[in-house]
Amino acid sequence: MYIEQFGLDPVSKPERTATWVDLFIIWSDISLCLPSFIIGAMLIPALSWSEAVSVNFWGNLVVGVLIVLGGYYGTKTGCPAVMYGRLVFGYPLGQWFPTAFLLVSTLGWYAVMTAMTGEALDMIIKETTGFSSPLFMIILVGVLNASTAVMGYQRIRLLAWLSAPLLSLLCIWMTIKVLSLTALPSAFQYQPTGAVSYAQGMDLVIGGFISGAFVASDFSRYARSNRDSWFGTFPGAFLISFLLGLLGMLSVVATGDWNPVTVVDSFGMGIPALLFILLANWTTNHTVLYSSGLALTNALPRLGRWKNTALCGVTGIALAVAGLTGLIQSWLMLLSCIFPPLIGVVLTDFLLVRKTAVPSQAVNIPAILAVSAGTGLAAITPPQYMASGVGLFSSSSMYILIHFTLRLLNFYTKKTV
Template sequence: MEIEQHGLDPVPETERTATWADLFIIWGDINLCLPSFVVGALLIPALSWGEAVSVNFWGNLVVGVLIVLGGYFGTNTGYPAVIYGRKVFGYPVGQWFSTALLLVSTLGWYAVMTAMTGEALDMIIKEFTGFSSPILMIILVGILNSSTAVMGYQRIRWLDWVCTPLLSLLCVWLTFKVLGLITLPVAFQYHPTGSIGYAQGMDLVIGGFISGAFVASDFSRYARSNRDSWFGTFPGAFLVSFLLGLLGMMSVVATGDWNPVTVVQDLGMGIPALFFILMANWTTNHSVLYSSGLALTNMLPRHARWKNTFICGVAGIVLAVAGLTDVLQSWLMLLSCVFSPLIGVVLTDFLIIKRTAGHTSVNVQAVIAVGAGIFLAKMTPPQYIASAVGLVSSSLIYIILKSPASEKQTGQRKNHPIG
């Protein structure tokens, strides 16, 4: 299988052959990961069981819809997500704003998952052999994950199809093992700590996955139609993440532990646990790194996509070793406040305003709207959902700034082509 040749150029219509099943497998594997488990686990025992289930459901539902809508640009044009950023925020200057945010998010997630998986493998290998070297395991995991991301979309799709059935069976097995430890009184009568509120829980779930709404075009550009995207991307993004989050919640109730590594160890899953952790991370991380490579290609267009993906892989391993997982919850909350206004503006531009005349060097209105949305999200009281405030406020501000009266006052700038 050859290295993918498409970088920032549009995928030709003759190559847009991905079915709903392909997209379901890709997005299902992206969300079949340790962070989905951990985000669900963090809701217990902070919230009551009913509140935690509600937050897990509605938060993932919102993200699932946003990811499908975010993929419309790729389905309709064949371009990846970073070209979406060019169109909305401006080219050649404005694109750096959205591309930098995207690169920080994807590299951050890559580092978090690489670190978690490397540390997990180290714990399991130490139990069987006595040998321990977390840094070495993190580096090996990073190299493994980079291999398919560097090759490109076709290799990613191939590995996802191979791993999905096995990962699904292991998830079912883990679920039965966890349910065997739960009794109804324990599950429904524990006392929540109240360390986070309902709105903060929503921001935790949304912040964990909302960046997927911006990178969705990286994969939907290979889809046959928006219909395929809805039937494949939505259940893959929403249902898988919801179910794995639910499994994380049940694991905390059953074992009192939020860490999936120690959970599978305590349940005596042995070597299958090693395989599950490694493959669940790989099928998520190579997609995240693939989007990182496209983002860096937008900044360094003279380098081929695969070379930039390799560079991102090295950078992600460095961040993983540096210990980004130590501030995971705070980082997720920050992503929620930053990416909800960003998604609000890009979706408003593409779906509501529907600008067709190219774009300016810097779309000042878009930058202002995102900045205002981030500020309002950060200032939102804990009892309100900051991500919703950021998304809605940035959308409304952008609509106002792009109104004919406002455009007339600010004047029109010179248009440039997307590419």
């Protein structure tokens, strides 16, 4: 049984063999997930059709660009995302700040998707066989997802290649089913409820996938070049997520239901529905757990990557059983407040401020202050403004201001002495 040996150590250049096609397949499989469908569906009927399409497009475009930029560290150094946190926030103390953010995000998503998928499979199997055990199905889904995450990148890539064509065909079939249900031109003429503003819709889309910008290096470190990362990661992260969000929107217009499980079940797709739900979850959830395992390895290096990944899997299953799916909209809004400031400081530090791959201090106080301030400002942002945008740009600006102010003070202090 092959278990990946790379943990926090860099992938050597001879072993960075992933082409743009590999990265496109991996990120397409990540994007072909139930949350992409659900987030698109949440925009209807809160927004008008044109507003919802606009939010779905621009939100996913922003995330796609941020994910590619976030992967630069991986292609440059061959190291995973948590080492990126060491660089920016300091080592050994400062790294705990981004590691905690990452674990909260990844384990939360893993729990939500595991619970949703387990409950969906239980519903379908109950209708087919009469057998029902939601607890068993949730645990089964969690174990299956954890199996490839524990094995590592090569198994993740293999499953991605095997599942991508099938998932694409199932999505096309679902689209045809949805389009056949109603006269779409008249269905689009609904009255928007206004329950979600345009800015809040953007936050829902960005909050759903913004953590991908931080963990992108976990996969880009296997890429042959930045060019391969751009041409593979961007369309996989942006285009596929946009299209599946569009399918979620169409499903609400046609059926009035936002839940992909009941929508798929209503089509009478049987086994294909079972495969779609299982694979759409698996190909996303194992990458989430893989990044979670790397984050925990940063905190508990002695256990090693695969043991930490397994430990995260057990924790995620326990959270799924506890029940987090009812909090998904609040969860997305929380992520849209805490992750953009983190991404803003990380990208600003790596691309503009220092442009180095060597941590220079135990704790980078300006970075922590900038992220904390950006998160606070995002949390109090009025609904008509984008909390994610406020958080990202305020933390970036504040970090640049603090950093260069300290450099000037240091310069004048040395000059005086």
